[in-house]
Amino acid sequence: MFRKKYIFFLLFYLALILFVATDAWLYQIPVARIQKVRTEESGVKSGARGEKEQYYEQTMEAKLLNGDQKGDKILLKNEYSASQVINQKYHKWDQVLVSLNGEGKTATIKTLKRDVYLAALFGLMVILLLLITKKQGVLTIATLVVNLGIYGAGFTLYLQGKDILKICNLMAILFMVTTLLFLNGFSRKTFAAVLSSFCVLALIMAIFFAVMNRVAEPDYSAMEYLGTIENPEDIFAAEVMLAGLGAIMDVAVTISAALSELLEKKPDLTFRSLFRSGREIGYDIMGTMISVLLFTFGSSLIPSFLIRMNNEVSFLTMVRLHIPLEIVEFLIESIGIVAAIPISILISSCLLRRRGRRSEAI
């Protein structure tokens, strides 16, 4: 019975990949499959640190997969360096999006068709999730889908010119309510977790705005994505608000669930002993949660560091000029995680203990 279900999942997964791999007919942009590749060394340039960088030139024959010229052969050219910093090597069977030149005999590659790989990775994650966590996996996926829906709706509103900060406030509240409801069910401890997350979020945003307004405005133009956007402060504030939400909810839900479990076993626990157990649980998750954030933020900066440090920008200059906003974001989220511990203990023990007393009275 269970076997059958897994075979069904696997077949569905393969069908999905097959569909996305052959979806060129859905594209407006011409898509071509590379059929023949000839790679030649095209020269050597002097690179960083006095070393030599080898360059290669690729001449490729490709077949168009969509549009009026479907089936036609076209010629593609590509140059790449051994390091592949801003260029890349193409392989036989790769599908690429192209723009046709002149009479349509040659074309320029715009980008590799990566939707297949996105689908494959996403499917793999979903299958593992269902395989390992079974029923909870379905709930996790449902949460994910609902949250992505909220996110999409919020982003559409932003594109229509609504104020990004107002949208984000609304989105953050919706995210908290739906996520915690899905994870915890409709109960008093869910209410406690939502309330705690909300308080922590309000606290860290207050700290954020207080610090940002008091100290000199950071230079947004040096930032990776923000440099060219019109209202960088607002977008950055929105990002700070959303990025730490998951971690804060994680702390809040862990503590409220654990305390309600404790109160169920021993309804007569005093506030002080509740607080002590809550702190004990808090210690355990605090350190690892902060390092989860450190590595998700930190490692994505590595390529940017490498290119600048090989162009006479020192490590310290990088830290001072190029990543201060990333550091601010990381610090704010970490403060949120730590502050979430006493706040959720306080709120959960107030809310949950009252229930205990009431049931005693009855």
Added chain:
Amino acid sequence: MIWFLALILFVLLITVGGERGASAVLALCGNIGVLALTVLLLASGKPPLLIIPVAAVLISYLTLMKQNGSNLKTKTAFLTVAVVMAVLSVGICVGVWKTGSAGLNEIQAVQEDVQFYYTTDLVISMQQVAVGVVLLSALGAVMDTALSVTSAVYEVAVHRKDLDRSAYFRSGIEVGKEIIGTTVNTLVFAYLGESLMLFAYLEKNGYSPEMMLNSKVLFQNIAVMLLGITACLLSVPVAAYLVAWKVGQKGEEDK
């Protein structure tokens, strides 16, 4: 501004966490130090596939054994991280090669300084760097998951010494199920925040939905998130199996 925030964090960690808050501060500084050293070595042209695994081992050692004490729980978690990362890195190598997603993405590559003033001939294999970036960004979450599973099963074993290995394994999986949901959310939101800027940027620069869907920048962001979640998922059965085996072994020795 940064110093002020760092001070707030430091004071909070110490007041909320006491002695263990102090050790969390130390572990945090150690991890940042290792990351900085990794960047320095990579920038001087050392082979990424040698440097990054060494850094990952060092970080796991610091976070698991130094911060939480060297015992059966942390040693098993360490082993889990090593196994999961080794298996996953093979897949990531193939993936990076196949998807051409290494190097600077479309947005990083058109920054003014990169485009006009800098040499991009770094003589550093960006494909290897990309593999390392994926591994490092998943590392924190994998350590978290592995340690939660191993310490929970260890607690069970302390209270119920009479269970057999398959029972320990099952309780490990049960604990894993409980924590995966929130871990997935933590990772999703951490990347969702950043993607807000990304979409705003792409939209502003006239990317069509088709180009957005296939762009390197979107793939890099989503792939790192999905692979992080996948690594956490894989670490649940691996950690449960390893800790069940170790605890069972110890139980037999005690008899």
